[in-house]
Amino acid sequence: MSQESERYIPALRFRWLTPLYDPVLRWGMREAGFKRSLVEQMALRPGMRVLDLGCGTGTLAIMLEQLQPEVEVTGIDGDLEVLAIAQEKAARAGVSIQWDSGMAYDLPYADGSFDRVVSSLVIHHLTMPDKQRTFREVLRVLRPGGEFHILDFGKPHNLYTRLAAAVIRHFEETAVQLDGRLPEMLIHSGFTELGEVSHFTTVFGPLTSLKAIKPAGVGK
């Protein structure tokens, strides 16, 4: 790790809550629906190399491998405790995934290593400077024409999510996302052809999925 961040937010904010992460996501947030939709949005093809950035306990990476066994999936996270859970779950599911430890804003991969980078519920853990550094790193490790798919808190889209957003904007690093500013940050980092793909209402607030493309002719 070449540059340390001052602030690291674990999966459920406090490390002692990590063992509860999977039940909270499965039963509280109903993660299966939006994660499956995210996989569909990625339009994967056999042979593609995919990075799950901030893979946590590995649910999405395992789902990716189960739904598209011909893709090569790598999961990276900065927390060794969640990676151990991910490894155990993948072994139980009988899928082969490369698990790496590392920071989202300092990725241990060569330029142009991946066809797709996906990040689910991670960007709101990053401070504003770390979000910007992370977007530049993702751009670097994607091949030209490669895609970055993000699922995270976004602009509220109905009454319930407006109420929830008024509360969660005071937690973690969500405010900039609830104001709908991720797209302009991605463009500023060098991505193009940006689109909001889907909106989801969850008990914790509004989720939006985005797709951003690394322009052909940039980098490797």
Ligand SMILES: C[S@@+](CC[C@H](N)C(=O)[O-])C[C@H]1O[C@@H](n2cnc3c(N)ncnc32)[C@H](O)[C@@H]1O
């Ligand atoms: C809410 S969890 C999401 C996990 C998983 N992607 C999912 O959708 O269930 C956020 C994850 O981001 C990881 N994380 C937070 N800051 C990070 C950073 N700077 N670099 C890498 N991972 C980070 C945390 O360790 C945690 O596993």
